[in-house]
Amino acid sequence: MESERRQRLYRAEAVIIKRRDFGEADRLVTCFTREHGKLTLLAKGVRKITSRKAGHVELFTHARLLVAKGRTWDIITQAECIQPFLPLREDLQRTGYAYYAAELLDLLTQEQDPNPELFELFLATLERLGRAEEPRLPMRYFELHAMGLAGFQPELFVCLNCQEPIRPAQNYFHVGRGGVLCEACGPAANGARPISLPALKVLRYMQTHPYAELEALRLRPAVHAELEEVLFQYLTYTLERSPKSVQFLHLVRERVNHGMMPAGPAGGPNGESSPV
Amino acid sequence: MELAKPVARLIEEFARLPGIGPKTASRLTYYLLRAPAEQVLALSDAIRQLRERIVYCQVCYNISEEPVCPICANPQRDHSQICVVEEPLDVMAIERTGEYHGVYHVLHGVLAPIEGVGPEQLKIGELVQRVRQGEVREVLLATNPNLEGEATAMYIARLLAPLGVRVTRLAHGLPVGGDLEYADEVTLRQAILRRAEM
Ligand SMILES: [Zn+2]
Ligand SMILES: [Zn+2]
Numbered sequence: 001m002e003s004e005r006r007q008r009l010y011r012a013e014a015v016i017i018k019r020r021d022f023g024e025a026d027r028l029v030t031c032f033t034r035e036h037g038k039l040t041l042l043a044k045g046v047r048k049i050t051s052r053k054a055g056h057v058e059l060f061t062h063a064r065l066l067v068a069k070g071r072t073w074d075i076i077t078q079a080e081c082i083q084p085f086l087p088l089r090e091d092l093q094r095t096g097y098a099y100y101a102a103e104l105l106d107l108l109t110q111e112q113d114p115n116p117e118l119f120e121l122f123l124a125t126l127e128r129l130g131r132a133e134e135p136r137l138p139m140r141y142f143e144l145h146a147m148g149l150a151g152f153q154p155e156l157f158v159c160l161n162c163q164e165p166i167r168p169a170q171n172y173f174h175v176g177r178g179g180v181l182c183e184a185c186g187p188a189a190n191g192a193r194p195i196s197l198p199a200l201k202v203l204r205y206m207q208t209h210p211y212a213e214l215e216a217l218r219l220r221p222a223v224h225a226e227l228e229e230v231l232f233q234y235l236t237y238t239l240e241r242s243p244k245s246v247q248f249l250h251l252v253r254e255r256v257n258h259g260m261m262p263a264g265p266a267g268g269p270n271g272e273s274s275p276v
Numbered sequence: 277m278e279l280a281k282p283v284a285r286l287i288e289e290f291a292r293l294p295g296i297g298p299k300t301a302s303r304l305t306y307y308l309l310r311a312p313a314e315q316v317l318a319l320s321d322a323i324r325q326l327r328e329r330i331v332y333c334q335v336c337y338n339i340s341e342e343p344v345c346p347i348c349a350n351p352q353r354d355h356s357q358i359c360v361v362e363e364p365l366d367v368m369a370i371e372r373t374g375e376y377h378g379v380y381h382v383l384h385g386v387l388a389p390i391e392g393v394g395p396e397q398l399k400i401g402e403l404v405q406r407v408r409q410g411e412v413r414e415v416l417l418a419t420n421p422n423l424e425g426e427a428t429a430m431y432i433a434r435l436l437a438p439l440g441v442r443v444t445r446l447a448h449g450l451p452v453g454g455d456l457e458y459a460d461e462v463t464l465r466q467a468i469l470r471r472a473e474m
Contacts, residue, residue, distance in 0.1 A: 018390060023295040049421075050451040055460025059423040072297075084462045089423060092430045099389040106390075248389035255434065 009077070012036055012065045015122060016057055017102040021047065029057055029076065031065070032105055032122060037114040041065070042073035056081040060088050060098050060126060083123075087130030096249040097129045101142055103245045104235070108150040118149040128211065136224050141214060143231045144206050152238050155179030156204045161189065171195055173230050175237035193233070199226040283309070335406070337382040337399045339364045347379055354378045356413035360403060360432065362386050362420060370418065378416070381406065386424040387431060400432060407441050414442040421448050447472075 014031035017038075022028045025047040031039050046054040056063050056079035066078035088098045105122055109115065121142065128138035147153065158165055159182035160174065172186025173179070173195040180200065186192045202223060206214060219227075236242045279287070283305055290301035308316050332338070333345035336358075340346070347353055347367075357378025361367055367380050383398045395401065407415060415436060419425035433443045448466035450459055459467075 021294065050454060052454075052458040054422075055463045058460075058462065081460050081462075084460070086462065086465070089426060089462070092427060092434065095423070095427045095430075096389065103390045244392040245389035247392070247394055248387065251394060252431070 008069045010036075010067050010069070012039065012067055013062075013082075013119075014039075014065050015062050015119075015126070016059050017106055019043075019057075019059065025051075027057075028073065030106065032109065032119060033065075033114075034116050034119045035114060036112055038106070038109045038111050039067075040073065040111065041067060041076050042070065043076045043079075053079045058084070060085050060102065062123060062126070083127075085126050085130050088126060092252050093249075094129055094135060096245070096252045097135045097139055098126060099245040100243060100249050101125055101129065101139065103243045104143065104146060107239050107241065107243060108146055115149060118146060121145055121149065124211070132215070134224075136228065137214060137217065137219075138211065140227050140231060141206055141211050143235060144203065147235060147238065148207070152178065152235075153207075154203075154234060156200065156207055159185055161185035166200070168197055171197075171200055173200075173234070175234045178234075178238070193230070195230060196223070196226055198223045199230065202227060203230070332382075336380045337384065337402065338367055338380055352377075356411055357416065358403070358406065358412055358414070359416045359418050360429075361418050362425065362428075366418065378414075383419070383428070386419060386428045388424055395431065398428075400435070403432065404435055404439075407436060407439055412441050414444060417443065417445045421446070 012031065012033040012035050014033040016029055017032050018030035019027045022042065025045050027043045027046050029041050029043045031041055033039055043053060043057050045051050046057060048054075053076065057065075057076060058081075061081050062083040062085070064080045064082060065076050068075045068077050085098070088094050101122065105118070109118070125138055125142040128141075129135050132138050144154075154173075156166070156179060158180075160177045160179050161181050162185050164182055166180055166182055169183040170186075171183060171194075172181040172189065172192035174181050174186075174189055174192045176191055177189075180195070181189055181192050186194070198220070202217070202219065205217075232246070278284075286305045286308070287298070287301045290296055290304050291298050296304075308319070329341055330339050331341070331343065333340040333348055334343050335348040336345060338345050338347070342349070354377050358381050359370060359376060359378055360381045360383060361370065362383055362385060364382055367382065370376050370380075381399065381403050383400065383403075385393055385398050387393060387395065387398070403415075406412065415432075417429040417432060419429045429445055433445075436443050447470055448463065449470065450456070450463060450467050456464070
């Protein structure tokens with residue numbers, strides 16, 4: 001009896017990536033877990049303001065969960081926050097990046113398909129997005145490596161057509177073939193786009209080096225823009241859809257860049273209702 | 277055996293409602309099938325009236341029977357203070373406290389980037405317009421204290437910043453009747469940062 005009850009419970013280390021309201025006061029929570037991959041779990045009563053669990057199953061929270069097997073949905077019975085990633089909640093632009101990373105992860109994974117490496121990468125990415133001066137760098141690193149871990153690692157060193165090593169020249173990127181074409185093969189291939197030397201260099205460096213070594217890189221705005229474009233084209237082609245949260249990201253970024261909104265957190269201690 | 281068309285259709289309609297699964301949808305349908313005719317017609321009439329008689333207030337976008345809702349039409353309310361909420365139900369919750377005497381603005385949702393809900397899908401532009409036009413002294417952001425609500429509040433606060441209006445946010449803190457040891461880190465942190473004099 002006791003062992004039977006125990007079998008109906010399992011533990012999971014999770015990051016909350018999506019959720020939606022369900023029933024009166026419940027939420028369906030999409031978690032990416034280290035042990036079981038992506039899971040959709042029922043969090044009961046978490047929309048009540050007095051819920052003890054609510055704060056522990058907030059979006060982008062790293063938490064330890066105790067889950068009970070249920071008939072339709074498995075149910076979160078206990079939740080304990082390990083890391084709330086506060087900077088992602090306090091700066092709109094970082095919030096936007098976190099949404100985008102979470103959506104990508106969701107699009108790249110199937111339920112109950114464990115991928116501990118991808119779990120680690122995602123956790124690290126949330127931390128980096130909160131800390132990095134330039135969140136675009138950890139974002140690009142996540143796109144490239146998450147695609148790789150999901151089985152879509154782009155070829156960046158050998159021409160996908162003639163198999164010759166790529167030389168420092170005008171090379172091309174082909175989203176359909178999943179990698180680079182050399183200066184000879186590129187122009188003839190339908191759908192190949194030119195890729196600049198600096199952008200290709202950064203991509204290759206990102207693919208072969210740990211993030212820590214990348215952190216010191218200072219990229220020119222044009223290179224940032226090109227990397228963003230190439231990787232976005234590659235992943236929307238591969239996923240066969242375009243992540244919706246990218247709109248929000250652009251909106252917030254535009255507003256910050258054009259000075260309509262000051263970047264970063266505001267507000268502080270102050271009586272009953274505090275200025276935002 | 278195939279279901280009679282009207283039965284299948286009602287089950288389908290019920291199943292589209294939030295919080296209702298296929299089983300509940302069939303249960304409700306079969307209940308109505310056996311219920312007295314007056315009850316069923318009263319229900320269908322109530323639904324029709326909801327659609328036909330309820331409009332959105334032109335000023336605050338709360339649900340209303342008049343083009344301008346009773347709160348917006350009330351000269352006793354403080355029209356220089358606008359409380360911004362996600363849903364009409366939140367207006368009722370704040371009204372029940374009896375502590376708020378300003379007017380409201382209902383957004384009809386929150387920013388939800390993954391669902392593709394951006395500022396254009398909410399009544400955010402209308403709020404900015406309102407602040408720009410009128411003699412608004414304070415905008416109190418009362419979106420839900422979760423990530424989506426927080427992001428929406430931050431977004432609106434940034435939009436309003438250049439307009440020079442005072443922007444406040446509902447205080448965050450510990451729920452009444454709660455227990456410190458069960459509080460999550462974010463709530464506790466907010467409660468400490470925004471502590472009040474006694
Ligand atoms: Zn070639
Ligand atoms: Zn009104």
